[in-house]
Amino acid sequence: MKKILSTIVISAMLLVASSSFTTSSSSLGGTEIAVIVHKDNPIASLSASEAKLSYLRKIKKRWEGINKNIRPADRKTKCAEQEVFYSKVLGMTADDVEKYFIARQYQNAEKPQDKFASDKDIIDFVGDEGGAIGYVNSASLTAEAKAKVKVVLTISN
Amino acid sequence: MKQKNKISKAKLLILCLVLTTGTVFSQTAQISGFADVIAVASSDTAGGKMQTKNNFSLGAIDMFITSQFDKVSFLGEVAFEWDEVDFERLVINYDIKNYFKISVGKFYTPLGYWNNTYNHGTLIQPTISRPEVLGDFIKSMHLKKQIGFQFQGDGITKYNLGYNLAVTHGITDIGYVDDADEGKALTLNLHAEPIENLKVFVSGLYDVVPKGQQAVSDSILLTDADFQIFNFGVAYMNGKLPFEFIGEYYNVSHNMAETKSTQGYLLYAGYRIKKFVPYISYDVLLYEKGDQYFNTNNSNAATLGLRYLLNAKSVIKLEYKYRQLETTGVGHFVTMQFAIGF
Numbered sequence: 001m002k003k004i005l006s007t008i009v010i011s012a013m014l015l016v017a018s019s020s021f022t023t024s025s026s027s028l029g030g031t032e033i034a035v036i037v038h039k040d041n042p043i044a045s046l047s048a049s050e051a052k053l054s055y056l057r058k059i060k061k062r063w064e065g066i067n068k069n070i071r072p073a074d075r076k077t078k079c080a081e082q083e084v085f086y087s088k089v090l091g092m093t094a095d096d097v098e099k100y101f102i103a104r105q106y107q108n109a110e111k112p113q114d115k116f117a118s119d120k121d122i123i124d125f126v127g128d129e130g131g132a133i134g135y136v137n138s139a140s141l142t143a144e145a146k147a148k149v150k151v152v153l154t155i156s157n
Numbered sequence: 158m159k160q161k162n163k164i165s166k167a168k169l170l171i172l173c174l175v176l177t178t179g180t181v182f183s184q185t186a187q188i189s190g191f192a193d194v195i196a197v198a199s200s201d202t203a204g205g206k207m208q209t210k211n212n213f214s215l216g217a218i219d220m221f222i223t224s225q226f227d228k229v230s231f232l233g234e235v236a237f238e239w240d241e242v243d244f245e246r247l248v249i250n251y252d253i254k255n256y257f258k259i260s261v262g263k264f265y266t267p268l269g270y271w272n273n274t275y276n277h278g279t280l281i282q283p284t285i286s287r288p289e290v291l292g293d294f295i296k297s298m299h300l301k302k303q304i305g306f307q308f309q310g311d312g313i314t315k316y317n318l319g320y321n322l323a324v325t326h327g328i329t330d331i332g333y334v335d336d337a338d339e340g341k342a343l344t345l346n347l348h349a350e351p352i353e354n355l356k357v358f359v360s361g362l363y364d365v366v367p368k369g370q371q372a373v374s375d376s377i378l379l380t381d382a383d384f385q386i387f388n389f390g391v392a393y394m395n396g397k398l399p400f401e402f403i404g405e406y407y408n409v410s411h412n413m414a415e416t417k418s419t420q421g422y423l424l425y426a427g428y429r430i431k432k433f434v435p436y437i438s439y440d441v442l443l444y445e446k447g448d449q450y451f452n453t454n455n456s457n458a459a460t461l462g463l464r465y466l467l468n469a470k471s472v473i474k475l476e477y478k479y480r481q482l483e484t485t486g487v488g489h490f491v492t493m494q495f496a497i498g499f
Contacts, residue, residue, distance in 0.1 A: 059312040098469030103281045109232035111225040
């Protein structure tokens, strides 16, 4: 009986510990991200739901006005910016996003999202590629970066 | 034998084409694929005797190359199965506008939802096996995939209306480089997504199988036979809500000797609980008595399953399936599948 009780107590402690760990790991400390497109893209601003549809190439596959392929840019590894973008803009988990792009590639021959190691790489890609859309930490948008890309949405955690 | 050699040469030709095109587009080409391994325990009345089996089996290694260069995109797909290599698809798309794209090559016949969405994609398919109506039945008419061209478009109006209009080789088997008849099949699929991930669709195909062709039942057609396929359905998959479902109805009618129609439908429903999705499905295939074109064998199958998403690229499915075939009776199957993407 004692053994069972102690097992239950230890299990409960582990559960509490794991849930508090989850809470602290998903606490992003007020990260603000900016959704960016190429500076020549005529889009002035996007709502979160429009940004989602564009990024996922759900309804439109090409930007109107410039008729260029929408090219989503993503981070290679999990980071605070990605977590905010996935949860606040896409409303999807990392696994859902990955699976979504795999399915689109298989079904429609669509190129999956391009992945980059840093905000700087995403800014360079969006600055070079007319149809690109990406997200970066707002703090990464220096004056030099702002000359290459246009902010169409900002989201705070 | 001569026919086999012809097909082998054709496959070789297409393989070269896939590789060549892949090389041409190599700057942006990506190779991906799916693979799966299955364990099954079954109790089935095959050949009039109840047989109990349990075995491991290989699914397929499905590899596809995709490439996109501005308005042109390419997909080449090859499936390596235990006894053969199949050229599943070879599609070149020219994406002119959001609402207008031209595709040429070998592509999924744009009928319904399931046939256009899963096929060898065992990682993304919600169940282990295809429903009866989309299994051997549709395969017997060579309608999983077709060779030809299609116009398609999406994102029209706020209801996200879309269309596919395909002109393809049709119901007769053409191998890869030859067509058994001059006539072509016409397929139209109209769909809408009024709410994100909720898809409603209606589709149909018309084709004429010329006299002299061999039916699925091995009979020879004495006159031309008109084939009409009608399909409609609704699907809600991968949405924000935890539930998911697919419902599709098919009616295949032809006038070989006399007008006969085959009906089939599939129902699938699942409920997502974190990484688990318990699901049920039910599908039916009903032939009309006296149908001379098909090997009639009415069937219905009910499945109870559990899907566990290990991560974005691997999934484990466990299913119990009850299947009743008119000819052989009842079968019980417990199947486990480990499917991955790479």
